[in-house]
Amino acid sequence: MTIRNLDDLLAEGVSGRRVLVRADLNVPLDKQTGDITDDGRIRAVLPTLGALVQAGAKVVVCSHLGRPKGAPDPQFSLRPVAGRLGELLGAPVHFAEDTVGDSARSTVAELADGQVALLENLRFNKGETSKDDAERGAFADQLAAFGDAYVDDAFGAVHRKHASVHDVPARLPHVAGRLVLREVEVLSKLTGAPERPYVVVLGGSKVSDKLAVIEALLPTVDRLLIGGGMCFTFLKAQGHEVGTSLLEEEMVETCRNLMQRAPGKILLPVDVVAADAFAPDAAHDTVPADGIPSHRLGLDIGPETVAGFAAVLSQAKTIFWNGPMGVFEMAAFANGTRGVAEAITKADAFSVVGGGDSAAAVRALGLDESSFGHISTGGGASLEYLEGKTLPGIAALEN
Ligand code: 3PG
Numbered sequence: 398m399t400i401r402n403l404d405d406l407l408a409e410g411v412s413g414r415r416v417l418v419r420a421d422l423n424v425p426l427d428k429q430t431g432d433i434t435d436d437g438r439i440r441a442v443l444p445t446l447g448a449l450v451q452a453g454a455k456v457v458v459c460s461h462l463g464r465p466k467g468a469p470d471p472q473f474s475l476r477p478v479a480g481r482l483g484e485l486l487g488a489p490v491h492f493a494e495d496t497v498g499d500s501a502r503s504t505v506a507e508l509a510d511g512q513v514a515l516l517e518n519l520r521f522n523k524g525e526t527s528k529d530d531a532e533r534g535a536f537a538d539q540l541a542a543f544g545d546a547y548v549d550d551a552f553g554a555v556h557r558k559h560a561s562v563h564d565v566p567a568r569l570p571h572v573a574g575r576l577v578l579r580e581v582e583v584l585s586k587l588t589g590a591p592e593r594p595y596v597v598v599l600g601g602s603k604v605s606d607k608l609a610v611i612e613a614l615l616p617t618v619d620r621l622l623i624g625g626g627m628c629f630t631f632l633k634a635q636g637h638e639v640g641t642s643l644l645e646e647e648m649v650e651t652c653r654n655l656m657q658r659a660p661g662k663i664l665l666p667v668d669v670v671a672a673d674a675f676a677p678d679a680a681h682d683t684v685p686a687d688g689i690p691s692h693r694l695g696l697d698i699g700p701e702t703v704a705g706f707a708a709v710l711s712q713a714k715t716i717f718w719n720g721p722m723g724v725f726e727m728a729a730f731a732n733g734t735r736g737v738a739e740a741i742t743k744a745d746a747f748s749v750v751g752g753g754d755s756a757a758a759v760r761a762l763g764l765d766e767s768s769f770g771h772i773s774t775g776g777g778a779s780l781e782y783l784e785g786k787t788l789p790g791i792a793a794l795e796n
Pocket residue numbers: 421423463464553554557753775776777778
């Protein structure tokens with residue numbers, strides 16, 4: 398089944414028509430100031446929004462931000478995002494104070510051709526994330542009333558069976574936006590016949606979050622490099638003590654099985670940066686992975702590990718990376734993530750960075766985004782795509 402895309406919709410003509418765009422504008426905000434700390438996801442939808450504006454559509458954008466619990470919660474307001482989106486588009490974005498209420502209705506009704514409105518956070522409404530089909534459907538009816546056509550450009554949310562992702566496309570003519578199209582094109586190269594060696598680097602804190610993707614990737618990849626908080630559960634499974642490092646005791650046996658299933662394929666750190674506390678100024682040292690002191694916790698992979706991972710990456714032809722190698726937000730524990738990221742950019746390979754955190758790390762560490770083949774806007778979404786799962790947002794576009 399092929400998916401219609403934005404060009405098909407533009408070819409029909411959208412001038413004067415209301416186009417409802419589901420975007421993923423779930424950007425990180427500074428806890429103190431509320432400022433947007435990484436606007437990558439806003440920039441990623443500009444090609445779709447720009448094309449619709451150019452074509453004279455009345456563009457109604459909707460998104461979630463964070464995980465509010467089905468009711469308005471000011472700390473999750475999209476208002477700052479409307480401001481930033483307006484700056485990037487070079488034209489003001491009309492902001493609705495609610496999602497489907499009076500403010501949204503009048504904001505949409507007053508839109509002129511070529512103008513853009515942003516509705517307030519979808520998740521201020523219980524219907525958006527409800528498990529109940531009727532409750533989601535009722536909310537989808539209200540949203541769908543704002544558009545004559547629907548564009549899904551929220552790749553980061555396509556794995557969610559939510560009203561705006563899964564139920565609205567059943568109610569309106571629907572197409573994939575430019576971002577969703579590009580993401581699917583890129584990720585399908587990895588699930589198809591990737592050029593080899595195909596090396597995957599996984600980090601992040603929990604094995605349990607990544608277990609499904611590890612299971613799915615293990616048979617297809619040539620090497621799986623593991624860092625981040627999750628490496629300690631693997632090190633424990635190898636028989637090492639990990640001090641007070643992050644450990645998922647109940648996953649140790651699973652990790653042991655994974656390593657036995659594919660001997661030599663999974664590479665673990667040989668050294669780690671172990672600290673006295675989870676703090677930017679904590680006392681710390683590089684220690685062998687089998688010599689973590691009992692009172693210390695590992696917060697990064699060590700330099701010997703970075704060198705080993707870099708050597709494997711330098712041979713790769715296809716690379717997928719998800720998850721930081723350490724606590725990169727703290728300068729003392731950022732070298733692992735930086736080193737691996739730099740090795741990926743140097744490799745003569747097609748490289749894909751998957752996920753909110755790794756994409757944010759690339760930008761926070763000041764690395765050149767254009768030296769990666771593709772930086773995905775989807776964390777969970779890109780992992781579930783690689784797992785081969787049916788993604789509700791993509792399936793809805795196929796129908
Ligand atoms: C993300 O940040 O991964 C996406 O925006 C989806 O958000 P969610 O995990 O809260 O559904």
